[in-house]
Amino acid sequence: MMRHVGRKIPKIDGIALVKGAPAYTSDLDINNNALTVKLLRSPHASAEIVAIDKKQALAVPGVECILTYEDVPDTPFTLAGQSFPEPSPYDRRILDKWVRYVGDEVAIVAAVDEKTALEAIAKIQVTYNVLPPVLDPAEAIGNPVLVHRSQPHTNFDIGCVASKNIAAADTIGQGDVEAVLASCEVVVESRYRTQAQAHAMMETYRATTCFDVNNRLQVMSSTQIPFHVRRLLSRVLDIPRSRIKILKPRVGGGFGGKQTAAVEIFPAMVTVKTGKPARLVYTRNESFCCTTSRHAMELTVRLGSDRQGNIKAVDIYCLSDTGAYGEHAPTVFWVVGQKTMPLYAAAKAWRYHGHAVYTNKTPGGALRGYGATQGTFALESAINELAEKLAMDPAELRLHNLIREKECHGALCGSAPGHPARLESSSLAACIERGKELVGWQKNYPCRTSVDGTKRRGYGMAVTMQGSGIAGIDTGSVTLKLNEDGFFTLAHGASDMGQGSDTVLCQLAADVLEVELEQVVVTSFDLDTLPYDPGAYASSGAYVTGNAALRAALEMKEKMCLSAARLLEVAPDEVQYRDGRFLAAKGESLTLSELAGKLCSFAGKEQLVATGTFGGATSPPPFVAGFAEVEVDLMTGQCDVVDYVALVDCGTVLNKNLARIQVEGGIVMGIGLALYEDVRYSARGRLATGSFMEYKIPSRQDVGEIRVEFIESHEPTGPFGAKSIGEVVCNTPAPAIVQAIYNATGYRCRQLPATAEKILLAPGPGGQKQV
Amino acid sequence: MRIDTRINGRDVVLEIEEGEFLARTLRRYGYLSVKEGCETGSCALCTVWLDNSPVLACATLSGRVSGHEITTIEAVAEEAGAFAEFMVAEGAEQCGFCSPGFTMTVLAMKRELKNPTDEEINHYLAGNLCRCSGYKGQLRAVRKFMGVK
Numbered sequence: 027m028m029r030h031v032g033r034k035i036p037k038i039d040g041i042a043l044v045k046g047a048p049a050y051t052s053d054l055d056i057n058n059n060a061l062t063v064k065l066l067r068s069p070h071a072s073a074e075i076v077a078i079d080k081k082q083a084l085a086v087p088g089v090e091c092i093l094t095y096e097d098v099p100d101t102p103f104t105l106a107g108q109s110f111p112e113p114s115p116y117d118r119r120i121l122d123k124w125v126r127y128v129g130d131e132v133a134i135v136a137a138v139d140e141k142t143a144l145e146a147i148a149k150i151q152v153t154y155n156v157l158p159p160v161l162d163p164a165e166a167i168g169n170p171v172l173v174h175r176s177q178p179h180t181n182f183d184i185g186c187v188a189s190k191n192i193a194a195a196d197t198i199g200q201g202d203v204e205a206v207l208a209s210c211e212v213v214v215e216s217r218y219r220t221q222a223q224a225h226a227m228m229e230t231y232r233a234t235t236c237f238d239v240n241n242r243l244q245v246m247s248s249t250q251i252p253f254h255v256r257r258l259l260s261r262v263l264d265i266p267r268s269r270i271k272i273l274k275p276r277v278g279g280g281f282g283g284k285q286t287a288a289v290e291i292f293p294a295m296v297t298v299k300t301g302k303p304a305r306l307v308y309t310r311n312e313s314f315c316c317t318t319s320r321h322a323m324e325l326t327v328r329l330g331s332d333r334q335g336n337i338k339a340v341d342i343y344c345l346s347d348t349g350a351y352g353e354h355a356p357t358v359f360w361v362v363g364q365k366t367m368p369l370y371a372a373a374k375a376w377r378y379h380g381h382a383v384y385t386n387k388t389p390g391g392a393l394r395g396y397g398a399t400q401g402t403f404a405l406e407s408a409i410n411e412l413a414e415k416l417a418m419d420p421a422e423l424r425l426h427n428l429i430r431e432k433e434c435h436g437a438l439c440g441s442a443p444g445h446p447a448r449l450e451s452s453s454l455a456a457c458i459e460r461g462k463e464l465v466g467w468q469k470n471y472p473c474r475t476s477v478d479g480t481k482r483r484g485y486g487m488a489v490t491m492q493g494s495g496i497a498g499i500d501t502g503s504v505t506l507k508l509n510e511d512g513f514f515t516l517a518h519g520a521s522d523m524g525q526g527s528d529t530v531l532c533q534l535a536a537d538v539l540e541v542e543l544e545q546v547v548v549t550s551f552d553l554d555t556l557p558y559d560p561g562a563y564a565s566s567g568a569y570v571t572g573n574a575a576l577r578a579a580l581e582m583k584e585k586m587c588l589s590a591a592r593l594l595e596v597a598p599d600e601v602q603y604r605d606g607r608f609l610a611a612k613g614e615s616l617t618l619s620e621l622a623g624k625l626c627s628f629a630g631k632e633q634l635v636a637t638g639t640f641g642g643a644t645s646p647p648p649f650v651a652g653f654a655e656v657e658v659d660l661m662t663g664q665c666d667v668v669d670y671v672a673l674v675d676c677g678t679v680l681n682k683n684l685a686r687i688q689v690e691g692g693i694v695m696g697i698g699l700a701l702y703e704d705v706r707y708s709a710r711g712r713l714a715t716g717s718f719m720e721y722k723i724p725s726r727q728d729v730g731e732i733r734v735e736f737i738e739s740h741e742p743t744g745p746f747g748a749k750s751i752g753e754v755v756c757n758t759p760a761p762a763i764v765q766a767i768y769n770a771t772g773y774r775c776r777q778l779p780a781t782a783e784k785i786l787l788a789p790g791p792g793g794q795k796q797v
Numbered sequence: 798m799r800i801d802t803r804i805n806g807r808d809v810v811l812e813i814e815e816g817e818f819l820a821r822t823l824r825r826y827g828y829l830s831v832k833e834g835c836e837t838g839s840c841a842l843c844t845v846w847l848d849n850s851p852v853l854a855c856a857t858l859s860g861r862v863s864g865h866e867i868t869t870i871e872a873v874a875e876e877a878g879a880f881a882e883f884m885v886a887e888g889a890e891q892c893g894f895c896s897p898g899f900t901m902t903v904l905a906m907k908r909e910l911k912n913p914t915d916e917e918i919n920h921y922l923a924g925n926l927c928r929c930s931g932y933k934g935q936l937r938a939v940r941k942f943m944g945v946k
């Protein structure tokens with residue numbers, strides 16, 4: 027019987043967090059007299075460091091150390107938090123003689139306080155040999171200007187050719203796409219551009235390091251990937267992993283940003299060099315300019331169908347801008363294909379191909395959606411264009427061609443050559459039908475003129491899929507311990523950054539163990555005590571770590587029954603467990619707390635611990651159908667999303683509140699991407715959107731109605747039938763809103779974001795000409 | 798330099814650096830509920846009350862609070878807890894990093910507005926950024942907390 031799963035359970039740490047309890051890195055690292063670490067950064071997009079004079083800077087009283095590339099290990103690595111062997115190229119060093127974007131690190135300064143560190147930074151004199159940068163991804167391949175002058179190490183072939191500025195390349199597909207397209211009655215070909223987007227999590231990047239009482243390097247970090255951070259530091263600093271202790275406090279938002287180990291290495295280096303505690307807290311400006319952002323992409327989509335709307339071929343070429351370093355370059359690029367190609371399984375010919383290229387800009391990285399967001403914008407925009415060309419309802423076109431339950435597709439995560447993975451669960455078709463009802467699609471689509479003469483309303487829709495963990499690679503574990511009066515400790519390493527994994531994992535375990543939620547306490551802070559988990563990314567928490575929790579709880583139940591049988595002196599199969607009580611066939615019984623008590627005193631002598639481990643053979647996709655209603659002011663170009671309706675299939679909804687907030691938050695992030703969020707650069711490659719003044723994220727006044735409904739499917743491989751929710755939710759707004767703008771104004775935005783300026787200046791029926 | 802001020806109902810003498818802003822000073826003195834999210838006065842994570850009105854602690858010079866009264870969420874734990882119940886019932890706190898500052902603004906709003914419309918609520922809270930929640934859950938929690946009819 028499910029008692030907790032599916033309910034609206036508050037997050038176990040929610041009240042304390044709202045009331046401001048100290049819980050985050052900067053709240054817990056306060057008493058260790060840490061040195062303040064600041065970084066000197068390159069003012070040039072591309073340059074060679076000819077000389078660094080740190081004499082004057084070192085003379086500033088209170089400066090502890092200044093480290094340049096000559097003082098630190100020369101080991102190449104990637105900051106991407108991925109399971110080993112990481113697909114991302116090892117193309118960076120702690121500090122390098124070459125700087126590759128404005129903001130690249132030149133020197134690490136540690137001082138007694140911030141003021142002193144900044145004063146020292148101002149006094150370091152660097153002589154640069156300034157080089158021309160390559161900034162436009164379209165001009166990167168084959169450009170004589172190289173971002174990396176030597177070929178970086180890759181753990182396996184990812185198509186990296188540094189001498190051509192190519193970080194990664196690939197082609198996947200099935201059938202002869204060109205031939206099929208040539209034979210199609212209707213073909214749509216369009217090129218789309220998605221911009222770089224900033225994570226803008228509220229807590230900036232930060233880490234604090236010291237040597238602990240056992241002389242281990244202790245790293246407290248706001249990270250989604252504590253285990254990967256430990257592996258990375260160990261390799262780069264050449265310290266055994268056993269000598270590194272990682273602490274992960276509460277994380278003030280991540281969205282994939284903290285799946286890249288942006289900061290830990292710098293204070294760690296200082297601590298290793300000086301033996302002293304060190305603390306690095308990124309400014310908001312550094313968080314914008316010197317970490318990562320969503321890969322900007324140019325995507326060329328070709329769709330072919332017959333006149334009845336049977337899609338025959340899908341082809342997407344992707345040019346991904348990975349900036350100066352290839353963090354997540356191959357994987358984000360792959361995910362574009364994995365999360366678009368399977369959607370329209372009716373197309374028997376399909377191909378996804380392209381390149382991720384280096385440019386002298388802030389690196390691309392992991393951001394919620396991880397390529398699926400970009401791919402969805404392109405594919406779904408093209409589907410909307412195809413529907414128009416066919417004079418078909420875009421909802422019908424989709425329903426006609428969508429992948430259905432039990433269908434296989436070779437691009438689904440978990441497929442092997444000749445063995446396409448199978449889609450086990452989907453309610454996407456029902457999601458579309460219900461969405462149509464909720465927005466009055468039949469009556470309203472494509473547009474209706476609004477209240478006054480200059481405002482027009484339009485409707486648009488899009489669908490999307492994501493995954494649940496990375497099939498065949500990432501493996502999570504959960505350990506349960508039975509404590510002496512019958513409560514359980516649940517230890518896991520899936521980093522809760524607000525999504526609520528601590529709570530959801532407890533719900534899962536409590537249901538299997540048939541106890542109240544309060545009887546399961548969670549620990550996820552100190553890596554020494556946690557079983558392995560890759561971390562919070564790839565939408566893996568509910569599915570991968572959730573399955574591990576389920577297994578741990580089942581094993582715990584089995585072990586408890588065995589112990590109970592022994593203590594009741596009956597055969598194991600004569601014991602039944604129900605609601606915290608062990609019943610023997612003959613009528614004797616034992617409560618859970620009695621059992622726990624006996625196991626730690628004279629009679630029992632047994633500490634019960636159970637660990638469950640799970641790695642998915644597939645990555646079951648959750649789905650969303652999103653419907654946008656926009657109101658565009660033709661005089662100003664201002665576009666308001668007055669209503670957004672999201673129908674979500676995440677399998678069984680484990681926690682209704684937490685799932686709903688994930689959806690709402692993801693949609694709002696998607697609205698920002700659709701309408702105004704845009705990481706911009708100056709002509710010389712300086713990031714021009716380094717604060718919340720220049721980089722606008724949605725405020726509460728920008729958000730109209732959002733309606734969310736769940737249509738549950740049952741994923742047979744998921745815990746209680748669940749799939750993921752965290753990422754899929756930010757993919758539909760951009761294509762749906764852009765389509766709604768088109769239907770309101772006649773302006774089709776193929777280059778995000780669809781700003782008021784673009785809408786206003788667009789030629790055609792929606793542009794100013796018409797008003 | 799030293800200043801005399803009153804924090805959470807207690808008279809205190811603070812040692813501050815010239816040009817230091819209140820958010821830093823408060824954190825240095827252990828008022829860790831005060832978060833910082835930007836350098837441009839744009840996020841309101843640092844909201845505290847100065848003489849019972851919400852201010853951005855990151856944009857308030859510590860030298861200027863001499864003789865005034867500062868309140869952080871630690872001092873209004875009961876009321877904050879009451880609001881927190883509505884927040885968690887909606888799941889509207891995600892990472893929680895924005896929540897203390899947001900809560901201080903909400904509590905001030907409750908004193909000022911009676912039965913506000915959604916528009917009035919969103920206007921009052923406009924400066925409080927949240928990147929996680931999408932704001933709708935916060936709005937539902939606020940409505941219930943304010944007893945909006």
Ligand code: FES
Nearest residue numbers: 834838840841855
């Ligand atoms: S820290 Fe952002 S407004 Fe104060």
Ligand code: FES
Nearest residue numbers: 891892895927929
């Ligand atoms: S809950 Fe994370 S920023 Fe608001």
